[in-house]
Amino acid sequence: MRTGKVYLVGAGPGDEKLITVRGLECLKNADVIVYDRLANPRFLRFARPDAEFIYCGKFPKHHTLRQEAINELLVQKAQEGKRVVRLKGGDPSVFGRVGEEAEELAKHGVEYEIVPGITAGIAAPAYAGIPVTHRDYGTSFAIVTGHAKTADGKPVVDWASLSGIHTIAFYMGVKNLPHICKNLMKHGRKPQTPVVLISWGTLGRQKTVQGTLETIVREVNAADLKNPAITLVGDIVSIRDKIQWFERKPLFGRRILVARTGGEKGNLAEALTEQGADVIEYPYFAVCERDDETVQQTIERSGEYEHILFTSPESVDFFFAAYRRSNRDIRLLKARFYTLSQRTERKLREMGLHSERPSSLADREKVLVVGDVSVVERTESYEAEWGECDVLAVYEKKECMEYNVNMVRLLKDAGVDAIVFPSAASVPILIDALERREIDPLPFLSSKMLVCMGEKTADAVRSVGCGTVHVAAAPSIEDLMACLMQETIVN
Numbered sequence: 473m474r475t476g477k478v479y480l481v482g483a484g485p486g487d488e489k490l491i492t493v494r495g496l497e498c499l500k501n502a503d504v505i506v507y508d509r510l511a512n513p514r515f516l517r518f519a520r521p522d523a524e525f526i527y528c529g530k531f532p533k534h535h536t537l538r539q540e541a542i543n544e545l546l547v548q549k550a551q552e553g554k555r556v557v558r559l560k561g562g563d564p565s566v567f568g569r570v571g572e573e574a575e576e577l578a579k580h581g582v583e584y585e586i587v588p589g590i591t592a593g594i595a596a597p598a599y600a601g602i603p604v605t606h607r608d609y610g611t612s613f614a615i616v617t618g619h620a621k622t623a624d625g626k627p628v629v630d631w632a633s634l635s636g637i638h639t640i641a642f643y644m645g646v647k648n649l650p651h652i653c654k655n656l657m658k659h660g661r662k663p664q665t666p667v668v669l670i671s672w673g674t675l676g677r678q679k680t681v682q683g684t685l686e687t688i689v690r691e692v693n694a695a696d697l698k699n700p701a702i703t704l705v706g707d708i709v710s711i712r713d714k715i716q717w718f719e720r721k722p723l724f725g726r727r728i729l730v731a732r733t734g735g736e737k738g739n740l741a742e743a744l745t746e747q748g749a750d751v752i753e754y755p756y757f758a759v760c761e762r763d764d765e766t767v768q769q770t771i772e773r774s775g776e777y778e779h780i781l782f783t784s785p786e787s788v789d790f791f792f793a794a795y796r797r798s799n800r801d802i803r804l805l806k807a808r809f810y811t812l813s814q815r816t817e818r819k820l821r822e823m824g825l826h827s828e829r830p831s832s833l834a835d836r837e838k839v840l841v842v843g844d845v846s847v848v849e850r851t852e853s854y855e856a857e858w859g860e861c862d863v864l865a866v867y868e869k870k871e872c873m874e875y876n877v878n879m880v881r882l883l884k885d886a887g888v889d890a891i892v893f894p895s896a897a898s899v900p901i902l903i904d905a906l907e908r909r910e911i912d913p914l915p916f917l918s919s920k921m922l923v924c925m926g927e928k929t930a931d932a933v934r935s936v937g938c939g940t941v942h943v944a945a946a947p948s949i950e951d952l953m954a955c956l957m958q959e960t961i962v963n
């Protein structure tokens with residue numbers, strides 16, 4: 473049996489791109505992933521579809537796994553020969569209890585690695601426009617917990633020695649903010665010392681409240697800022713006005729749901745994130761190739777077809793992958809190619825292949841329709857439209873359950889102010905996915921700004937009973953951006 477191993481991985485502070493290359497590599501190879509609230513659930517989609525997920529944070533109706541139980545679980549899974557990733561927010565060594573977990577693993581002779589991550593106390597300030605050290609403002613930086621497991625939850629801090637440190641990042645300190653400010657002033661900090669609280673740092677949901685030791689408690693209460701947040705104290709905070717960058721992005725503060733139909737790479741989501749938006753892609757499907765006898769036999773006979781219709785970009789990828797595996801010469805394919813969308817058309821064009829829309833299918837010779845498993849049940853409707861058809865399912869879409877369940881939690885938690893529908897097909901898929909997670913689709917959609925790529929998509933949204941629909945002038949990222957920026961809905 474393979475010997476198991478545990479990777480104690482820092483997921484970074486929030487923005488999924490801030491995980492390390494090593495961390496992502498571990499995640500992609502893991503058999504088991506143990507994660508908690510602070511590790512961005514978006515990571516789960518990088519995992520293998522057959523990986524086992526274990527959530528150990530607070531969850532409605534679920535109990536929190538206690539630390540001892542987590543330790544035991546890591547040991548047990550590794551002893552079963554599994555590659556286990558324990559994914560933690562930020563850096564595992566910074567208030568991440570990695571020491572306790574590693575000690576337990578060492579005690580049981582289980583092999584492990586610690587993969588560092590970017591800690592929130594440095595990253596959240598950076599995304600708020602504050603470097604934690606600066607030659608002109610401060611040469612020392614401290615990381616301090618603002619919470620402790622004492623009877624009153626107050627941190628055990630040597631306030632006198634802390635008073636000489638220029639910049640201090642308090643973790644878990646929102647509840648004890650009055651206590652922190654009071655003690656800092658009592659031990660020599662000027663009441664005018666700048667303070668900033670940054671919640672959900674590095675994410676589109678980032679919120680920042682700035683003040684001084686004297687005023688910050690009032691301001692944080694007024695802004696209703698909550699955990700997770702970093703409290704940063706020091707003169708360096710004043711530089712923020714000059715070098716702020718993240719919060720100046722055009723879509724900063726916008727929370728956008730991008731409806732999805734498959735497992736395609738989310739270019740749209742990526743572009744919106746790049747502009748500062750907090751993007752949730754939902755629902756998410758893993759795309760699994762099918763390579764059975766039917767696929768092989770149909771590929772063998774594919775040279776006989778005069779017409780081949782590709783129903784999605786993935787159908788192009790998997791058809792030609794199967795074709796290559798069959799070792800046949802590509803020139804044996806003499807069919808004309810048809811596609812239903814620009815994206816699929818582009819996919820073929822990248823391979824130097826021309827395609828047309830099936831409306832030009834006039835002579836009604838037999839068509840081979842290539843797609844996911846749903847093409848089998850749609851055979852009749854294809855035949856009604858294009859005459860005699862054979863269908864070929866070259867892949868299968870499987871719902872990424874763990875990811876989708878977590879995304880709905882985010883949807884409910886963070887709320888979204890806009891929904892982008894990239895295609896007409898994405899409309900019924902989103903509605904179905906909301907219903908299955910007990911969200912009533914119509915009120916949900918009606919309270920958001922609905923943005924559609926193209927008129928056909930807009931019609932699909934209108935047909936489910938949604939009134940105001942925005943349509944991007946052309947199906948491009950630039951037009952979508954322009955559409956989203958027309959009005960800002962704050963909810």
Ligand code: SAH
Nearest residue numbers: 562563566591592643644672673700701702
């Ligand atoms: N290991 C983590 C810290 C875990 S303790 C790290 O290195 O970042 C949990 C605390 O981290 C939270 O209470 C909050 O103070 C801070 N934190 C984690 N993620 C954060 C984020 N995205 N923005 C602001 N603070 C965050």
